[in-house]
Amino acid sequence: MHRTRVRIVENVLDANDMLARANRDDFNRAGVVAVNLMSAPGAGKTTLLERVLAALGDVRVGVLEGDVQGTLDAARLASLHVPVTQIETSAGFGGECHLDANMVRAALPSVPLDDLDLLVIENVGNLVCPAEFGVGEHHRVMVSSVTEGEDKPLKYPLMFRACELVLVNKLDLLPHLDFDLDTFLQHLDAVHPGVPRLLMSARTGEGVEAFREWLVAVATREPAAVG
Numbered sequence: 011m012h013r014t015r016v017r018i019v020e021n022v023l024d025a026n027d028m029l030a031r032a033n034r035d036d037f038n039r040a041g042v043v044a045v046n047l048m049s050a051p052g053a054g055k056t057t058l059l060e061r062v063l064a065a066l067g068d069v070r071v072g073v074l075e076g077d078v079q080g081t082l083d084a085a086r087l088a089s090l091h092v093p094v095t096q097i098e099t100s101a102g103f104g105g106e107c108h109l110d111a112n113m114v115r116a117a118l119p120s121v122p123l124d125d126l127d128l129l130v131i132e133n134v135g136n137l138v139c140p141a142e143f144g145v146g147e148h149h150r151v152m153v154s155s156v157t158e159g160e161d162k163p164l165k166y167p168l169m170f171r172a173c174e175l176v177l178v179n180k181l182d183l184l185p186h187l188d189f190d191l192d193t194f195l196q197h198l199d200a201v202h203p204g205v206p207r208l209l210m211s212a213r214t215g216e217g218v219e220a221f222r223e224w225l226v227a228v229a230t231r232e233p234a235a236v237g
């Protein structure tokens with residue numbers, strides 16, 4: 011039974027990887043850089059995107075918005091007058107708690123790739139499954155808010171290892187929380203030594219410009235330097 015389960019999981023991931031490569035090929039043909047934005051629920055991904063997407067200069071950006079159900083986040087981002095394509099995993103995908111390559115592939119005909127330089131894929135809020143299922147992205151970024159506790163890198167190490175940039179959000183709430191930022195950063199380095207990180211508050215704007223500069227750099231395929 012155990013061996014059968016392992017084989018099934020391997021088959022699922024193999025099929026996902028094949029579709030992810032097909033998605034990546036489509037992105038490359040269109041000259042689009044895809045960024046997979048991941049986090050726990052409520053970490054502030056959508057608010058952060060509202061702050062950065064409205065001022066990306068000449069970078070043409072679109073969003074692929076993933077939610078289990080509902081279009082609230084997609085409507086918020088569409089108000090910025092950027093193309094937004096919604097994926098509801100409850101509609102035809104069994105209510106999955108993550109996006110996978112097949113869901114993205116099914117949505118791509120509705121994404122105007124030829125008119126974009128950058129596609130931000132806002133994944134379903136979850137600290138487990140999104141790290142396991144690539145969707146064809148070129149870059150992985152995760153948002154971790156200080157409200158989640160300083161132990162999250164140790165409890166969900168794969169998510170923190172899978173990303174190349176960690177955004178530590180909601181710093182404005184630190185005075186109201188029993189959260190030790192230095193301890194969190196030590197835990198982060200324990201599971202992903204030296205991973206670039208940005209300290210920020212999407213609400214106050216602290217650190218937002220640095221993330222905007224990072225997105226512009228990857229969209230124009232320039233070196234994206236953060237500390």
